[in-house]
Amino acid sequence: MRYLGLVFSLALAATPLASHAASCDKTIGVVLPLTGSLSATGQENVKAVQLAVDDFNAAGGINGCTLKSIVYDSQTAPAVGVDAAKKLIDINHVPAVIGAYSSGVSMAILTSATEPNKVVQISAGSTSPAFTQLAKQGKTGGYWFRTCPSDALQGVAMAYVAHDKAMLKRVAVIYLNNPYGVGLADRFQQAFSAYGGKVTAMVPYNPKQPSYRSEVTKALQGNPQALFLVAYPNEGATVLREWISNGGAQTYLFPDALNAPQFIGDIGGKYLNGHVWGTVPGSMSTKSQPIVAAEFKKKFGHGFTQPYDTNAYDAVASIALAMEAGKCDSGSCIRDHIRTVTNDANGTPVTAGVAGLKQARELLAAGKSIRYVGASGDLQFDAQGDIQGPEIIWQVEGGNIVNKQTMMPAEIAAITKKLGLK
Template sequence: MTVEKDVVVVATASTSSTFTNMGKRGETKGLFFRTLSSDSLQAVAAAMMAYEAGFRKPAIIYFNNDWGKNNQAGFIDAFKALGGEIGNSVPFNPDQPSYRSEITKTLEGDPDSLYMLSNTQDGVKHFRDWIRFDGPQNFIMPQGMNDSAFVDTVGADLLKNAWFISPGTPANSSLEKMESDFQVRWDATPKGPGRNSGYDAGVLIGLAMVTADMRGLDTSGSTLAKIIREITGPDGEEHYGGVDGLKAAIKAIKAGKNIWYVGATGPIDFDPYGDVATPFVMMKIKDGDYVDVGGISLEEVSEVKAKVRAMNN
């Protein structure tokens, strides 16, 4: 519908490779972007994090949809390419009162950890059932589980060896500014699924609309899509988030300069299908909050993807 109406979309929480394939077929007409890395990158980064954490045989419980299926498949390939073993991989359907059956299956074969491809609502149930049935308290969490409400509900004490993956870089002025502004404005933790990617999506659409206005252009989807590509190219002058940062970016655009928006998720550079490639941050819980414990570069992700290709050939 958005494509038919010439509306640009900057998705903040979509990672499914379905949209990549639609772009390759020309179905999105260049109007679709996302500020969150696709499953093909996130799954590899999560596998690398799990292996670095010392886990060697994780089980997987995954949402029975495109996101869950694609992510678990990518994770399995990457983890095996790293030299690890995979326990049972079990799908689940949402909004069930109990997941005893699914968790019982994941525990077969003595896994040493659990990769929870869940949403936060069902994830609480998965977590509690895993603990109730004496699963090891070692967890791998996707970006969608980075929610302080989840930590508060299950208790930080049970998450001492839970590892969380998130797109971004450990040291990033846009991220620091976004988090401080969010805290001041909402008096709430800025850590949560889709918050940094949502911030970047809003900035890109806002900058595109301001740029179109300064140039006397319309704000049709095709116009905004073209400008979004202009302000995210690696050949431009780097500009960051926050009020002062965005004022500087607008001033540079008005002066006719090329800019490259470096967002809260890191430097943004879209491929021909609207996918973004960003590095990743590994996080753990300390004193009830998320803290960065390391990073995974795009180069490192690419190396593991090459191992996967070699393994599958």
């Protein structure tokens, strides 16, 4: 099996730590899609990971050592992702893995590689509700975390959009047959039905098919007013072209995975302008957010272009600060200290960026508690490793993705309660 492997490391030439750090490294693993259906997002998320690694090293490293990351390409394929994670664990002996993006790949890594080996896994973009259920069943060992909210929230937000914004009564759903697609489609069906709407068809599809005509034909039955397409960009473009060519209704509901300029460009703005209602997990306004945004633009020459960049930065920060707080680098120790550095209501708030991370290290060295306020939000990991976060409602205008409204977690929770959902 051939991989794209990238190693990011930084020498601390400007600090006294440099000479010692050369023989003292703390390494974390990263498995993200550099190729395949989610490559556009994965490539940008890797930049956010690199930025976080750079910031920690500029702030003094981890426990007196240089922080490094070893990055492998998941190719958006479960088998490839598992093989990469096992290599990171067995050969590189990493105590923590960031990834993957696709819930299907993350689930395979969690059950086959990280949890059995007591290695922490933090995903910046895997949103399937299945992870919450797995944790509640005691099957993650507490080694699973994610810096993005579950699709239990996104499914409710999308149902709200369909009912209150798009004023829809009948929606067909075509969804990717993996944990991400199944979880989000099911949650939407529950919520939209609770609103009194009708899901006219629930049609799964498998990736890498040459045609999706059969799935589209099934979804067109029942005279739907709109299509909710839960897909990744490459296959999603093929499905949507089939839908358009077969005369499907020209109102579309798109989730986070299709919040991608690549996908919008592949379809063409003339087919999507004014016809799209979308949702995507967003970032809450914090002091860390503009710091990371400015650093990202300075380092890479452009701002954030994909979802979950800030979440990827926060995944690194959560691991590194846990290592610093526990003065350790084992998976179990990292697991046990992540909430120590993120959830402590009495801890001193610290931000992302070099200055904020340096302050965090100094406070921890002095035996004081901290509360890391992330670039994606005020991270508070619950017992299942989940966080709460906002959902952004977006549309397509002039061929561009335009954010329209932010739904805060409390608002989504109120809707969930009103609909009688758990």
